[in-house]
Amino acid sequence: DTGVSQNPRHKITKRGQNVTFRCDPISEHNRLYWYRQTLGQGPEFLTYFQNEAQLEKSRLLSDRFSAERPKGSFSTLEIQRTEQGDSAMYLCASSLGGTGAFTEAFFGQGTRLTVV
Amino acid sequence: EDKVVQSPLSLVVHEGDTVTLNCSYEVTNFRSLLWYKQEKKAPTFLFMLTSSGIEKKSGRLSSILDKKELFSILNITATQTGDSAVYLCAVLNYGGSQGNLIFGKGTKLSVKP
Numbered sequence: 001d002t003g004v005s006q007n008p009r010h011k012i013t014k015r016g017q018n019v020t021f022r023c024d025p026i027s028e029h030n031r032l033y034w035y036r037q038t039l040g041q042g043p044e045f046l047t048y049f050q051n052e053a054q055l056e057k058s059r060l061l062s063d064r065f066s067a068e069r070p071k072g073s074f075s076t077l078e079i080q081r082t083e084q085g086d087s088a089m090y091l092c093a094s095s096l097g098g099t100g101a102f103t104e105a106f107f108g109q110g111t112r113l114t115v116v
Numbered sequence: 117e118d119k120v121v122q123s124p125l126s127l128v129v130h131e132g133d134t135v136t137l138n139c140s141y142e143v144t145n146f147r148s149l150l151w152y153k154q155e156k157k158a159p160t161f162l163f164m165l166t167s168s169g170i171e172k173k174s175g176r177l178s179s180i181l182d183k184k185e186l187f188s189i190l191n192i193t194a195t196q197t198g199d200s201a202v203y204l205c206a207v208l209n210y211g212g213s214q215g216n217l218i219f220g221k222g223t224k225l226s227v228k229p
Contacts, residue, residue: 033217035219040221040224041221041222042120042122042204042219042220042221042222043159043204043219044219045216045217045218045219048216048217056216091158091159093217102147102148102208102210103164104150104161104164105150105161105206105217106161107152107158107159107160108158109157109158110157110158
């Protein structure tokens with residue numbers, strides 16, 4: 001499978017616990033995005049990387065959220081001390097881009113987080 | 117603040133109807149506008165528009181961008197029940213941080229048999 005892969009697909013956790021999600025982008029893609037989506041809403045931007053550099057973080061991203069892309073390949077998104085309001089679908093997307101050309105972004109299947 | 121606004125938020129039509137979905141935007145350093153279709157899973161890519169006035173077409177779907185008036189439309193002709201989905205519009209900007217992809221809330225299309 002050469003698409004964007006996210007793990008796990010579903011996660012149920014108790015409030016206050018930490019969770020970590022993983023995203024494996026399409027192999028040649030240098031840009032990687034994280035979004036959060038709740039029912040009836042479009043994807044809300046969280047952060048994105050160009051290679052290993054985290055270029056932008058949304059103001060929505062509180063200090064409980066952290067993302068890494070250590071070698072410019074896969075990325076992890078960690079949420080510490082989860083709250084019920086964190087329950088959402090977390091989507092990862094990847095694309096090619098940089099100075100000059102950008103391609104369309106392709107999405108993974110998402111990780112659905114439920115905080116109980 | 118950059119924003120993308122889609123209208124209508126929801127739409128119910130019957131099979132065979134033609135629909136037009138709208139997307140307007142206000143972003144700094146506009147680069148491209150993208151349309152996605154989302155069923156009960158991840159968004160799937162439909163079109164990427166960079167130049168004004170050039171229609172992109174794929175089967176019964178077509179889209180065009182107006183960079184002067186800052187909007188795009190997505191047309192679906194002869195709708196089918198399989199077209200039922202949320203259609204998302206996103207804008208890629210190209211600022212100092214080299215590009216971000218900002219989504220609208222989507223238009224939920226329901227096609228009745």
